[in-house]
Amino acid sequence: MVLIGVVIVIIGFIVRLNPLLVVTVAGLATGLLAKQPLYEIIEQFGSAFTTNRYMAIFIATLPVIGLLERYGLREQAEALVSKIKAATAGRIINVYLFIREIAAVCGMTSLGGHAQMVRPLVAPMAEGAAEAKYGKDLPADLRQNIRAHSAAADNIGLFFGEDVFIAIGAILLMKGFFDQNNIPADPLQMAMWAIPTAIAAFVVQSIRLILLDRKLDRRLGQSNSKHTATGKEE
Amino acid sequence: MWISMEWIYVFLGLIALGGSLYTFVDRKNPRRFTSGLFFALYGISLLFGSIIPPFAMGLIVIVMVLIAGMGGLKLGSYGEATAEERQQNRQRLGNWLFVPALLIPLLTIVGSLGFKEVKIGELFVLDQKNITLVSLGLATLIALLIGMALTKSSPLTPVKESRRLLEAISWAAVLPQMLATLGTIFTSAGVGTVVSDLVAQIIPTHSLFWVVFAYCIGMALFTMIMGNAFAAFPVMTAGIAIPLLIGQFGVDANHLAAIGMFAGYCGTLMTPMAANFNIVPAALLDLKDKNHVIRVQFPTALILLAFNILLLYFISL
Numbered sequence: 334m335v336l337i338g339v340v341i342v343i344i345g346f347i348v349r350l351n352p353l354l355v356v357t358v359a360g361l362a363t364g365l366l367a368k369q370p371l372y373e374i375i376e377q378f379g380s381a382f383t384t385n386r387y388m389a390i391f392i393a394t395l396p397v398i399g400l401l402e403r404y405g406l407r408e409q410a411e412a413l414v415s416k417i418k419a420a421t422a423g424r425i426i427n428v429y430l431f432i433r434e435i436a437a438v439c440g441m442t443s444l445g446g447h448a449q450m451v452r453p454l455v456a457p458m459a460e461g462a463a464e465a466k467y468g469k470d471l472p473a474d475l476r477q478n479i480r481a482h483s484a485a486a487d488n489i490g491l492f493f494g495e496d497v498f499i500a501i502g503a504i505l506l507m508k509g510f511f512d513q514n515n516i517p518a519d520p521l522q523m524a525m526w527a528i529p530t531a532i533a534a535f536v537v538q539s540i541r542l543i544l545l546d547r548k549l550d551r552r553l554g555q556s557n558s559k560h561t562a563t564g565k566e567e
Numbered sequence: 568m569w570i571s572m573e574w575i576y577v578f579l580g581l582i583a584l585g586g587s588l589y590t591f592v593d594r595k596n597p598r599r600f601t602s603g604l605f606f607a608l609y610g611i612s613l614l615f616g617s618i619i620p621p622f623a624m625g626l627i628v629i630v631m632v633l634i635a636g637m638g639g640l641k642l643g644s645y646g647e648a649t650a651e652e653r654q655q656n657r658q659r660l661g662n663w664l665f666v667p668a669l670l671i672p673l674l675t676i677v678g679s680l681g682f683k684e685v686k687i688g689e690l691f692v693l694d695q696k697n698i699t700l701v702s703l704g705l706a707t708l709i710a711l712l713i714g715m716a717l718t719k720s721s722p723l724t725p726v727k728e729s730r731r732l733l734e735a736i737s738w739a740a741v742l743p744q745m746l747a748t749l750g751t752i753f754t755s756a757g758v759g760t761v762v763s764d765l766v767a768q769i770i771p772t773h774s775l776f777w778v779v780f781a782y783c784i785g786m787a788l789f790t791m792i793m794g795n796a797f798a799a800f801p802v803m804t805a806g807i808a809i810p811l812l813i814g815q816f817g818v819d820a821n822h823l824a825a826i827g828m829f830a831g832y833c834g835t836l837m838t839p840m841a842a843n844f845n846i847v848p849a850a851l852l853d854l855k856d857k858n859h860v861i862r863v864q865f866p867t868a869l870i871l872l873a874f875n876i877l878l879l880y881f882i883s884l
Contacts, residue, residue: 335756338749339792346839352846353568353738354636356745357629360752367756372622377755379624381748383616384610387572387697388743388843392579392613392733393704397667397711399728403648404718405657406664413662443675443699447848449707453668454852456852481859485836488860490834507824510801513811522821526882530829533874537867539761 338363343423375560385411391448398453408440411461420462422479423546427539429455437494445487456483467553482545493534568691575704576613584610586730596643635738645731667714671706678702699856739850743843746794762789763806775816776880782807783876786827787834794840796831818883826879836868837861
């Protein structure tokens with residue numbers, strides 16, 4: 334019976350109701366079935382919402398990013414990469430994936446992020462590289478795909494890099510959990526055994542980014558004539 | 568401490584509340600009152616979260632959900648710069664535009680690594696428990712001041728511009744907090760134990776491979792339900808890994824922890840419940856399909872999940 338909330342969430346997401354509504358209904362249903370009084374459930378909503386305010390931190394980046402966008406930050410990012418001949422959408426994203434993952438391995442998990450890096454810099458650069466190669470009018474679906482890959486690189490680099498760093502939250506959580514259960518555990522060993530998957534993640538995603546470039550080539554032609562017409566550096 | 572997390576919440580709250588004032592009077596927005604109310608309430612919840620009693624906060628949340636659920640959030644007009652304006656400004660500022668943007672990550676790292684345990688007088692400079700978040704908040708503020716000096720813009724411009732971005736993200740901005748809330752309710756209702764019992768019942772416990780398989784898949788699935796691998800780890804590890812993998816097969820705890828957590832992260836890549844990683848970016852990047860980021864991550868997640876299962880199996884043989 335406690336799984337009713339899970340069922341509501343899955344159905345809600347499949348039929349694409351507003352997720353906020355789905356989540357709230359799922360929470361209310363789960364609480365009511367566990368025979369909690371309504372007053373307490375609403376209190377629980379309120380206090381959990383307050384505790385998790387830190388998730389709103391991306392809002393802090395919006396004023397400066399919005400301001401810079403107004404003054405052409407995204408266009409400048411596009412223009413910068415369009416001068417680099419070897420740049421392709423896949424390669425740009427791959428370089429970002431590499432930087433993001435290495436930084437996370439060194440514990441610098443804040444080097445990156447969707448609001449501060451992907452939207453203003455990485456995605457425009459990747460799109461700019463594609464535009465320089467295939468012309469300004471990229472098909473909408475490919476443009477969306479490039480953006481989604483930019484966001485995915487941020488997540489994958491962060492997730493699979495950070496656990497290699499000993500002092501990261503995940504390692505400390507696991508150490509604490511084993512300590513509670515009287516099982517000997519060593520953070521250094523845990524971090525070391527994160528390395529194979531960290532490498533595998535980079536390799537897999539890099540291959541997929543090469544495939545993304547191939548897909549762009551296939552759909553839009555190897556070297557579009559528009560580039561030779563407009564590009565001075567040819 | 569000198570600068571606590573509450574100050575950062577005040578900054579966040581002012582951004583949301585300040586923007587909402589413009590929304591209330593935005594005649595281009597067909598639902599300007601409800602849209603404005605949504606972001607005003609959100610701003611208030613960020614500003615005064617530590618003072619508002621939980622029940623009142625719960626009601627605020629429910630009002631916000633009702634506004635979003637009934638289509639009360641609509642876009643207005645944001646007086647965006649035209650392509651020519653952006654082009655002109657860009658030529659004037661050139662690569663200087665990157666300076667404030669790159670200062671955000673750099674200053675965050677300086678703050679979170681350089682100000683660890685640094686005191687002025689008796690007090691820590693930065694909130695030590697939330698040092699990365701406080702550093703990020705301060706970094707954006709410094710970058711904003713430098714950006715304003717660079718562009719010589721009025722202080723109202725960033726308020727208007729952040730309203731443009733925040734309203735494009737719309738309800739997805741609040742979703743991560745709501746999902747974390749649901750996670751708390753799931754935990755207190757005992758969803759975790761039910762799931763790990765279910766998984767434990769299905770698997771043949773005499774086979775190392777199938778137990779490893781069940782643990783990794785269980786981590787991924789439960790993470791997909793909760794949207795958070797940290798919530799899945801204690802439940803799955805206590806339910807499957809400790810009695811079976813460690814107790815029966817003598818698997819090294821360090822191995823299974825490192826690899827099991829990654830199996831959970833594979834789940835994070837595949838679920839809309841991890842909204843801050845998957846849904847908010849889709850909104851930020853104006854993707855038509857809010858699940859587009861998940862779609863792109865799906866193949867990678869499945870391949871890595873298989874890799875983790877095989878890796879844990881072979882090093883445990």
